[in-house]
Amino acid sequence: MILWLLIIIPFLAAPLAWWTARRSQLLTVWIALCAFIIDGLLSVIVWLWYRVPSDPTPQQWILDSHTPWIPQWGIDLHLGLDGISFVLIVLTNVLGLVAVVSSWKEIRERQGFYYFNLLLVMSGVIGVFLALDLFLFFLFWEVMLLPMYLIVAVWGHENRRYASFKFFLFTQAGSLVLLVAIATLALLHQDATGTPSFDYHDLLELSISPSSAWWLMLAFFVGFGVKLPVVPLHTWLPDTHTEAPTGGSVILAGLLLKTGAYGLLRFAIPLFPEAAQAFAPVAMALGVIGVLYGAALAFAQTDYKRLVAYSSISHLGFALIGIFAMNKLALQGAVMQLIAHGVSSAALFMLAGVLQDRLHTRDMRRMGGLWASVPRLASITLFFAVASLGLPGLANFIGEFLVLFGSFGAHPWLTASAATGMIAAAIYSLALIQRTFHGPLAVDRQLPDLSGTPLAVLISMMIILVWLGWYPMVLFSATEPTLEFLHHLEPSMPNMPNGDLSALTLQPPPHASAQ
């Protein structure tokens, strides 16, 4: 029941926030803030309470909540919390706070409805991270989309109609494919056992013929790939991120993209391991293309938010590579990359909002030389820019490097090409700094620097990235059991101590068992 509470808190706070907006705007904001704080604390408490840290073989599922719902269809109210869902839920609540803080000044109209939508999205996202019944999962998947569409369509910038429509069409098309695949799976279960089931654990044990597994895996890949986004399906992202209000961009980049990665990690690969294994080179190649293509287009942009949006495509390319590398180390890297990118891109979007608030433009051609007038804003942007170029010592580096370390053994050439993305990332990240804060002064009036709550929030995000960069074990120990489980699903990949030594083709090293 406690797991339901994690979903219900923002879900109930949503109408409450709307309702109080007529009396006091401030109260609305506080309700939203408190919802995220309580929810986040609750998730941490649940984690610490139910986990047995001394367990020599830690269990994957910390907490499981199972109630029948529509038994004749095999649909249950089934939630489960493991390390991956836990870290993503913490991220969700942290970014919820960030979104509220960055909406504070920006959203002036219909605030109640805005926070209603915001809280509803978060409720859906948390549900997605917890659901272990595919029908329930799909329900939450849809719950997070509609309010997000409204956030872009109502409070967005100049071109919001186009952007929100595009977002809706792409994600709904993806959802449709997903729905068909989920329904097919339930029916396949009926064929095999006589009863339909949407339950994750039931479906894991279902044996599916290779050809249907292939098509279903592909459908899951497309459904989740739209969200991630995987490169040919990515074009909704730059428009939506750019046109969304700051809080919307924070959630889109920080969380909604993560649901795609989570879906691949949780469902697409474990449900169809052989098919995913066969498909892995293609997926990784798409990841490499995403890394390089996203980086090149990021450099090409003149709009600050668009640049950050394309950089997200590049960063999540690394996550895609890590997910499909079929290797525990790379998976750890991919999860770290999700968290690190969530924090750093949310911060960059928040900074974009701050700049837009002061300059009334996102066009970098009209910026430049702002360092002296807003030194704090400039140095904090520099921090997150170098985080996004993968500077060692910050969390993004750990994510990228672990992905590359893990995938190199089996796919040296793909990994080496992905590594060149590090050069491209340096090019666009430094261009961002050069165009905004360096160079000749473009704005002659004095601008207010960062202070107060936004400053505190950004500094906390910096601390998170430094902390995860120097002590990533806090994350790894949480996700280890789940990744161990995912790894054992993989039949053709023995769990070698040092990366995938067995997959090497050039020379079998004698130190395969040295550690």
Place this chain on the structure above:
Amino acid sequence: MNTLQLLWLIPALPLAGYLVLLILGKRLSHRQISWIGTGSVGAAAVVTGLVASDFIPQLSHRTSYRQVLWTWINTSGLTAEVAWHLDALSLLMLLVVTGIGFLIHLYSTGYMSGDDGYRRFFAYMNLFVAAMVTLVLADNLLLFYVGWEGVGLCSYLLIGFWYRNPENGAAAQKAFIVTRIGDTALAIGLFVIYSYLGTLSMHEASLRAADTWPVGSTLVTAVAALLLFGALGKSAQLPLHVWLPDAMAGPTPVSALIHAATMVTAGVYLIARMHGIFALAPAVQFAVAVIGVLTLLLAAVNALMQRDIKRVLAYSTISQIGYMFLALGVGAWSAALFHFLTHACFKALLFLAAGSVILSLHHEQDMLRMGGLRRSLPLTFWTFLIGAAALSGVPFITSGFYSKDWILWSVWSSPFSHHWLWIGGLIGTMLTGLYSFRMVFMVFFGEQRIKPGPEAGPAVSIPLVLLALLAMTVGFLELPRTLGDVPLFSHYLTHTLPNQASAPEMDAGEEVRTQVTAGFMAVLGIGLAFVSFFPGTVRSGRSALLSWHYNVAELWLREWGFDQAYDRLFVRPWLSFTSTTGDAIDRVYQGFVEAISMAHEHIVRTQTGLVRWYAATLAVGALVLLGFVIGWQPR
């Protein structure tokens, strides 16, 4: 108490200085900033001294000390600790980084005083020292990589320190991006090492490499080549040297600390540290020597053609690191590091003295507009002269002579070498003397063109004097067997690095002959400089040399056309690829949308509102359907 346990303070102190400068920010006075900025590095230097005095006597029975701070990563077979590894090699680097670093910080309190970004400057400089110490002390390759990229970031920040000028920003980005190309190769090298050897420890990797890979096998050659490429970027060697001359856009103390004494020699450190892997890949090691020779020659010629005093020094740095690479390539590890030590002293000195000139001339860097500064800036003149003499390798009295001589003798005597490598090094010696004294004569002799301001105060002069003393004396740590035979330095480094191989038939007589040749070439270069550039001397010789100069000058002034070639090959294609903000894939979707809306328009036209038209289409449709039903025969 065991002073070795203080080791962690050496990176922590500058880091703390950085954080204090960052967090306390505007509340700090100018004086406090100077104290924190310089003091943190000074304290690190003191700790280094304590550690050295404790560690060096122990060297005979223990060659390394390891301090583990915490487990950084330990998951899925990848283990890396935040741990420091102290041995003879890293201690040598530490002494240079903190010692010379401290002197340069002290100098900066004079040089940078009055700058708007005074606090920002010291914050970045402290962060640099912390990153450089991390690089040097790192126990594993991943932590090493943190320092490696960290110094790159600080280099970027400090080159672009005066950010208002877009040229500085361009230089800073160029430096970061070009070195990052090398860094990426290094990173791939790390992936190979981890995947095949299952470790990231520098020490363990070398041991396992020797057990796993036969000499000259493909993989070890690839690893060595990747590491080498990383080193080429950081140490500004061919073909990745193009960023260093532009990096002179940064303030002069930055050039002295980062782009002469410490960061640019990180590549030398990397190769020396991973010598076990290079020894397994003789082809790559030979490439190190060849690249060294080519770089030292090309850069020396470029140094000869520059008008900007800092650019001369930049090319000179590239050229001198070329000597270090040459030494590494022939297996003379200790000689390379000895040259690193002497070079750090005399090149830092030259940069700081040049900074003193630049400061008194109100930021003029063009040597054609300098001249006759000997009298008005006496201290600067004498210290610069000492630096130039050491750089040229004036025999017997300068440190540069001993280190360069050691390298040339090693090149001559090494079994892995070729005599034409030695000849290249000799020509380089001549060129070094020529461009060094060209600088001296153009700046300090002849007529005054700009009236200089007063010479700067003690913050500037104390580091100059101390570095000048070092530049003269540090060479006596290692004297060849023909001249006193003091093997202090090589003996010290044998605790970490292998002895250099030497062909047995080489005797002392042969060594004397090569030494005389080397000394002669240095003096010859200085003499040529006197003939060509000393104001008022033999005009004919000068004009002859100058006309010879300018026939090929076109190519040299363009610095061998590297920048142009890279511009054509990489920069322009990249810029043209990214010239529009549009997304090609999005255009495909746009195409769908347009096709649908076009179809829509056509279909809309059928809705005319005319009953006759509707009736006619109904009839035609019915006929077609009927025909279809009749014509279709079910089987």
